[in-house]
Amino acid sequence: MIPDDAQSRYFTENPTPKALSKHEALVREFVEYHTSTDPERRVALVTSGGTTVPLENQTVRFIDNFSAGTRGATSAEYFLREGYAVIFLHRQYSLLPYSRHYSHSTNCFLDFMDDSGEGGNVVVRQEYQEKMRRVLEEYQYAKRNRLLLLLPFTTITEYLFELRSLATCLQPLHSRALFYLAAAVSDFFIPRDRMEEHKIQSSNVQDGKKTGDGKQLLINLDPVPKFLTTLVSQWAPEGSMIVSFKLETDPSLLVSKAEQALHKYGHDLVIGNLLTTRKWEVVFITKDGEERWVRVPKAKRSRSVSGIEELVGMADKNKRLDEEVDLNGGTVREGLEIESLIIPELAALHADRIFESGSKA
Ligand code: 9Z3
Numbered sequence: 001m002i003p004d005d006a007q008s009r010y011f012t013e014n015p016t017p018k019a020l021s022k023h024e025a026l027v028r029e030f031v032e033y034h035t036s037t038d039p040e041r042r043v044a045l046v047t048s049g050g051t052t053v054p055l056e057n058q059t060v061r062f063i064d065n066f067s068a069g070t071r072g073a074t075s076a077e078y079f080l081r082e083g084y085a086v087i088f089l090h091r092q093y094s095l096l097p098y099s100r101h102y103s104h105s106t107n108c109f110l111d112f113m114d115d116s117g118e119g120g121n122v123v124v125r126q127e128y129q130e131k132m133r134r135v136l137e138e139y140q141y142a143k144r145n146r147l148l149l150l151l152p153f154t155t156i157t158e159y160l161f162e163l164r165s166l167a168t169c170l171q172p173l174h175s176r177a178l179f180y181l182a183a184a185v186s187d188f189f190i191p192r193d194r195m196e197e198h199k200i201q202s203s204n205v206q207d208g209k210k211t212g213d214g215k216q217l218l219i220n221l222d223p224v225p226k227f228l229t230t231l232v233s234q235w236a237p238e239g240s241m242i243v244s245f246k247l248e249t250d251p252s253l254l255v256s257k258a259e260q261a262l263h264k265y266g267h268d269l270v271i272g273n274l275l276t277t278r279k280w281e282v283v284f285i286t287k288d289g290e291e292r293w294v295r296v297p298k299a300k301r302s303r304s305v306s307g308i309e310e311l312v313g314m315a316d317k318n319k320r321l322d323e324e325v326d327l328n329g330g331t332v333r334e335g336l337e338i339e340s341l342i343i344p345e346l347a348a349l350h351a352d353r354i355f356e357s358g359s360k361a
Helices: 003-013 020-037 071-083 127-146 157-167 171-176 230-237 252-266 341-361
Strands: 043-048 085-091 148-153 177-182 241-246 269-274 281-286 290-297
Touching: 003 157, 020 043, 020 085, 020 148, 020 157, 020 171, 043 071, 043 157, 071 085, 071 177, 071 341, 085 157, 148 157, 157 230, 171 177, 171 241, 171 341, 177 341, 230 241, 230 252, 241 252, 241 341, 252 269, 252 281, 269 341, 290 341
Parallel strands: 043 085, 043 177, 085 148, 177 241, 241 269
Antiparallel strands: 269 281, 281 290
């Protein structure tokens, strides 16, 4: 089946998300507000978090992935600092800009407070005051100026419907729109016509072929149609900038896979990252064939429970491993966020793009 066919079937055969029309109205209003109050305002659509693949229509079980939405939520903050308005299309309950500093088990908000205030009032502990004031100020600024629109999704199907619709709602922005596709998108799904309505019963699963004693649940998944080509050629405004992420686990594949993605979809930039080093390094693959690594210096790397620091540089054929001096004895608790290096670069590339499209018009 040709990709366009697979896509139109995908959108006719799977149900339209219930929240879609409300989200479209919110985005239209957001775009209208910003184009009328500041015609120069740039708008980033940031996608974030994992997508689920339901196994039942009345969903009890689903396939999911690891993404907590750190990349997306952190990047959104840096886009806002660069003066963007941000539409944050995120997996429901994943990390959000600003509140991410005080949520989830690693940053439990209760650990930032005590009851040492006057008369036993609950207050923010002294050592966190400065940072919390800064986060709060930025959050309130974004809210006051209506710069951040939060839109949740859960399933892969919801994500794709949302992306298609919201991209078309951004048309009035022309080159001032930027797509930053950081969500971890499932490659496989169960089409609606093969999905069970009710909870799959353990007593109904087939007899196992391999195991003598057990039963097996066999799940057939279809590939999710590749939507990036259509995003580039049809949904996104002409002249807008489209940045996608490529995630790999094998260092020897990362650069070639990212190059293939850029070649195949013909958008502006692929940012490659490895699961184990994603908080410390990424690679920019650009249309002019450039492979450029963005790396947090060793002395400024934060600790990461899941990361493997020894793998930094493994996917980079040119990296000289002796080039970095460890000034601080390795990783620190709160290091430099790699998104603080990524986003200003993108903003500069985007500004060039806007300038070029203005001079062509
Ligand atoms: C990424 O590669 C993101 O950087 C991460 C961020 C998901 C690794 P966390 O949320 O992780 O901070 O824990 N995202 C995109 C991966 C992806 O699914 N790409 C697709 C593809 O390459 C669609 S553009 O086909």
